[in-house]
Amino acid sequence: MSDDIKQLRNYPVAEVFKNADFVDYQDGSVVSKTLINKSAGTLTLFAFAAGQGLSEHSAPFDAVVEILDGEGEIIINGQSHLVKCGESIIMPAREPHALKAHQPFKMLLTMIKA
Numbered sequence: 001m002s003d004d005i006k007q008l009r010n011y012p013v014a015e016v017f018k019n020a021d022f023v024d025y026q027d028g029s030v031v032s033k034t035l036i037n038k039s040a041g042t043l044t045l046f047a048f049a050a051g052q053g054l055s056e057h058s059a060p061f062d063a064v065v066e067i068l069d070g071e072g073e074i075i076i077n078g079q080s081h082l083v084k085c086g087e088s089i090i091m092p093a094r095e096p097h098a099l100k101a102h103q104p105f106k107m108l109l110t111m112i113k114a
Contacts, residue, residue, distance in 0.1 A: 011035060018068075019045060019068050019106075019108050020045075020068040020069045020106045022035065022045050023045040023046065023047045023106060024047060025047045025048075025049055025104050025106075026047070026049060027049055028049055028051075028052070029049055029052065030046060030047070030048050030049070030052045030053070030054065031046065031047040032044055032045065032046050032047075033045045033046075039113065040112065040113060041061075041110065041111050041112040041113050042109075042110075042111045042113075043108065043109070043110055044108070044109045044111075045068075045106065045107070045108055045109075046106065046107050046108075046109060047104070047105075047106045048072060048099070048101035048104060048105050048106070048107075049101065049104055050101055050102065050103050050104050051101065051102075052101050053073075053098065053099050053100040053101055054098060054099045055098055056075070056096050056097065056098040057096065057097070057098070058093075058094050058095060058096050058097065059091070059093060059094075059111065060093055060094065061093050061111050061112060061113050061114065062090060062091070062092055062093045062111070062112065063090070063091045063093075063109055063110065063111045064088055064089075064090050064091075064109070064110040064111075065083065065088060065089050065090075065091060065107050065108070065109055066087075066088040066107060066108045066110070067083050067084060067085050067086065067087055067088070067105060067106070067107050068085065068105075068106040068107060068108055069085055069104070069105060069106040070084075070085060070101075070103050070104050070105030070106065071083060071084040071085065071102075071103065071105055072099055072100065072101055072102075072105040072107060073099065073100040073101075073102060074089050074091070074097065074098075074099055075097060075098045075099070075100070076089075076091055076092070076095055076096075076097045077095050077096060077097075078096075085105075
């Protein structure tokens with residue numbers, strides 16, 4: 001098995017799957033699961049229980065959020081965006097952002113380190 005395939009060990013290889021099935025909700029919590037962590041970037045799944053979130057912070061790289069279930073509030077530079085299942089938003093590098101779950105939602109965070 002190649003090193004690239006080993007890196008994908010959290011994913012089924014050559015099979016159809018849904019990212020949302022790889023992370024479960026937990027009452028009162030934010031659950032995260034890193035699927036890929038390489039020098040080029042990361043793929044991380046999150047499940048936010050209602051009322052949970054991530055406080056304002058910034059990251060050194062652009063990040064793409066894809067909502068997999070429910071809808072979440074993504075605040076970038078003080079501007080609120082309601083992002084729904086099937087939609088995505090880019091959080092620019094070095095820009096302050098926060099996330100809030102008014103209802104449960106799951107997301108895939110893709111960060112490319114360049």
